[in-house]
Amino acid sequence: MLGRRAFLGGFGLALAGPARARAQGSGVTGPAARRVACLDLLLTETLLTLGVTPAAVGNIPLYQRLVAEPVLPDGVPDLGPLQEPNLELLQQLRPDLILAPSWAEVGSNDIERIAPVAWLPTFSTQKPALEHARSLLAQVAAMTGRDAEAQAWSARADAALAEARQALAPFADRPVYVVRFMEDGRHAAIFGGNGMIGDVLARLGLTNAWTGRTNVWGTTSIGIEQLAGNPEARLIHFNRGAETDRALRQLAGSPLWQALPAVRQGRVIETPVVYPNGGLSSAARFAGQLARAVPAHEAARG
Known part of the structure; x- marks a missing residue:
């Protein structure tokens, strides 16, 4: 896929410092991440749903046009195209955690040289979309210390569906x-x-x-x-x-x-x-x- 090639080739020489620990989905451990960068529209929506302002987002105009809500606060840095994020800017921003779609993961990826990466599935072939979205919300909440917010939003979504x-x-x-x-x-x-x-x-x-x-x-x-x-x-x-x-x-x-x-x-x-x-x-x-x-x-x- 284009995203896989873009995440890999050509960026290694521009990055400084040793590789840091990889974050594997809900297996991320340690203190709650405070500065989280997102390289996917659904993951950005999920992070904002939890009330966390991203440290940076890929393709902000695309998020604003296709997703729009929750609203992305002004001033969040734009990393450029989701398939070709600006890794030099990402390194300068020094995030605690990067959320990226699992389809883009290939071996030892250069973005893992910047910060721990949670490679998260943005769709499921095994269960309905809302079950997957609920699970994804819980995973991101666990990484960012927002478990209460995830539970509240899950209940809010259930209430909205029941009312509708x-x-x-x-x-x-x-x-x-x-x-x-x-x-x-x-x-x-x-x-x-x-x-x-x-x-x-x-x-x-x-x-x-x-x-x-x-x-x-x-x-x-x-x-x-x-x-x-x-x-x-x-x-x-x-x-x-x-x-x-x-x-x-x-x-x-x-x-x-x-x-x-x-x-x-x-x-x-x-x-x-x-x-x-x-x-x-x-x-x-x-x-x-x-x-x-x-x-x-x-x-x-x-």
Whole structure:
């Protein structure tokens, strides 16, 4: 993967000092880390959920555009692209701990010459996304001395899901598609499987109209015509600003789009974007948005 190559080659000569102890996930021991750098969007969200301001983050503009909440405080240093972090800056910042995605780990990595690294899995093929996110929150909490915050946030997420499920109970009669439209007006990213979006839908008592295959993050690309597969479904899409505006302009002139049952019968619902590979914070926000948007849309339809 690109991230693996970027983490390895060419940086060794720029780094000073002996290699430090590697941190292996929840096996990290010692005092709670106070200065924690993050090289992944989900890990950054997880750290902020616990109330910890990162010492540095990879690709801050990407976090602000795709994740947005919890809000990243001003002044956090930006390490640049997630696949090619600025390791010289990272060394200068002297973090106590670096959180990095396990898929990027290859042997003795140069970032381990800067600080202990917790290589954490950002997805699971063995369990639903929310269970994985809860486990990840607990792992990061153990490393940063935030166990109480993790327990409180876990309970908060459960409460948000329960409240949303109750609000959506009258609307569980129809399945739902959840998509993000591509700018070409012919394709969409659709969400299902064990990913965060699909898992939240299941916990809210909603049937996911998409039953096809997805990748490990619970998404796949489809043609717009495939949204006719379940003619009874509501169609929920994420608004990503200018990108979505361009997509909708393309769709407006598409006969395929106009022929979709959800479009003809006024069952298209727009919601603010959430990070589809996010953690408990993103999951709770998505649930709350559905609990507001679906009833409001149905009330407006009369």
